[in-house]
Amino acid sequence: MTSQMLRVAEVEVLTPLVKRFRFEHPEGKTLPLFSGGAHVVVEMEDGETLRRNAYSLISDPQDGSGYEIAVRREDRGRGGSRFMHTKVSEGDPLRVNAPVNLFALDLRARKHVLIAGGIGITPFLAQLRQLTRLQLPFELHYAARSRAEAAGLKLLPQAPMIQVHLSEEGNRLDPGAILAHQPLGTHVYTCGPEGLIVGVEDAAQRLNWPKDVFHSEAFLSPPPGKPFTVTLTRSGLTLTVAPNQSLLEALEAAKVEIPWSCRGGACGRCETEVRSCKGRIAHHDHWLEDAEKSAQTKIMPCVSRFEGEELLLDR
Amino acid sequence: MPCTEFSPSIFTRPVYADLVSRGAAPAIMLADGDGAEALIDLVARDASVMEQAHVMFIPLATNHGARLKALGAPSYHESPSFAACLERFQKALADARMGTSLYLAGTEGLIGQAMALAVAAGLAPGAIQAEHRGSIARRMQCVHCKGVTEAVTTDPFVCSHCGLTLFVRDHFSRRLGAFQGVCVDAETPGIVPPTQEIQP
Ligand code: FES
Numbered sequence: 001m002t003s004q005m006l007r008v009a010e011v012e013v014l015t016p017l018v019k020r021f022r023f024e025h026p027e028g029k030t031l032p033l034f035s036g037g038a039h040v041v042v043e044m045e046d047g048e049t050l051r052r053n054a055y056s057l058i059s060d061p062q063d064g065s066g067y068e069i070a071v072r073r074e075d076r077g078r079g080g081s082r083f084m085h086t087k088v089s090e091g092d093p094l095r096v097n098a099p100v101n102l103f104a105l106d107l108r109a110r111k112h113v114l115i116a117g118g119i120g121i122t123p124f125l126a127q128l129r130q131l132t133r134l135q136l137p138f139e140l141h142y143a144a145r146s147r148a149e150a151a152g153l154k155l156l157p158q159a160p161m162i163q164v165h166l167s168e169e170g171n172r173l174d175p176g177a178i179l180a181h182q183p184l185g186t187h188v189y190t191c192g193p194e195g196l197i198v199g200v201e202d203a204a205q206r207l208n209w210p211k212d213v214f215h216s217e218a219f220l221s222p223p224p225g226k227p228f229t230v231t232l233t234r235s236g237l238t239l240t241v242a243p244n245q246s247l248l249e250a251l252e253a254a255k256v257e258i259p260w261s262c263r264g265g266a267c268g269r270c271e272t273e274v275r276s277c278k279g280r281i282a283h284h285d286h287w288l289e290d291a292e293k294s295a296q297t298k299i300m301p302c303v304s305r306f307e308g309e310e311l312l313l314d315r
Numbered sequence: 316m317p318c319t320e321f322s323p324s325i326f327t328r329p330v331y332a333d334l335v336s337r338g339a340a341p342a343i344m345l346a347d348g349d350g351a352e353a354l355i356d357l358v359a360r361d362a363s364v365m366e367q368a369h370v371m372f373i374p375l376a377t378n379h380g381a382r383l384k385a386l387g388a389p390s391y392h393e394s395p396s397f398a399a400c401l402e403r404f405q406k407a408l409a410d411a412r413m414g415t416s417l418y419l420a421g422t423e424g425l426i427g428q429a430m431a432l433a434v435a436a437g438l439a440p441g442a443i444q445a446e447h448r449g450s451i452a453r454r455m456q457c458v459h460c461k462g463v464t465e466a467v468t469t470d471p472f473v474c475s476h477c478g479l480t481l482f483v484r485d486h487f488s489r490r491l492g493a494f495q496g497v498c499v500d501a502e503t504p505g506i507v508p509p510t511q512e513i514q515p
Binding site: 184207211213 | 338341416437441
């Protein structure tokens, strides 16, 4: 995993809960370009703990002068977003990993329909620039509760293809209405809370859209939970995963080698074999098949947790 | 006669399966020859599939037309050849919106060409199904002169455009809707392996 030390060049308050951060190379070097939908993993040294959180890039994919992200403070999260909000200011150095894209546009599409809910607008901000540059037909629908909470309003250009749906103003987003009567070759992309993603997927299914034109990204940050113990067969260690720590973070803290990429249960890199499981794995990933989940023979340590007597992993 | 089972081959060789109904949704159905029976079987499994179907049929040398028409699609049309049907098929694609399914049934020449046109019109591969029935003759593109020879039943065969003797490959071009034919005696001019019937 390639990463580099960048400098926080700008911090902007977009709404009471959302801040925009801009990172630049300390010597002004150009950063690797990316494609719309890509994310970076930001490393935060929070006292003893090293946190790594993934954030979608919102800046222009063709602009290597800096990377920008928007972070929503999750007070019930594990502390990464709180760290970004309270401990990071302009001029600070932060380690940022190279961009990875797990939510890319399918450029075979004739038209792209982007549906965002809340902070789920972030990957679309970069895609918007890519679509505009490529002059591809698209429409973007952005749903938020209220004008005051809609961080996207400050980041979205005014254009007829961009529609804002504010439920507080009685203008709720209706996935069925958006997807009805789309031309052949349309792909739909959705990012936001689980309810929105399920709503869009249901509407697409009801309208007989094939699965291969539906793309979604749930912002999966590892959920906190009760502490649990895990035993690693190869390294011979027994670890306790703290409430605000993911299993992956606990492995990393113990210096156990484990590959990762998205840290959000989507890419499959951290997949780990379960040698024995006496109890119940709380699978939070979007990677394993349902059958694999219920068999409890595999786990994605970046997001999933465990409750029970014994969990033996092949690490 | 059920869906043809082809022997396992390279990855690009298309494989076909029984058509599966996607319910009473907008549908374009195109069949030639014995492909009509694939549509008749599909309707036997789920009659609602015909409710919004636009059916186009090229009988070849069969007489399935009356039975196919009796399935009661809101629009049914017969054409003597794919070329004659082309304008109608392309109009149906141009008028289609998201949610339209394409059901193809019959020979590989028809399936390949129709699929290539449908994908070019924007239809997602996931919205297209194909069931092979009838002749296993292939639509072959000569990789040398790029000419297409229809209904090839032997291997090798003579390119109807440039006259080279071509080996029938299993490699299929989705874009062209045709298998690839490669000169069989390029290194040993005139020494050509014995001609065989193409096998499924
Ligand atoms: S790191 Fe991507 S699934 Fe765990």
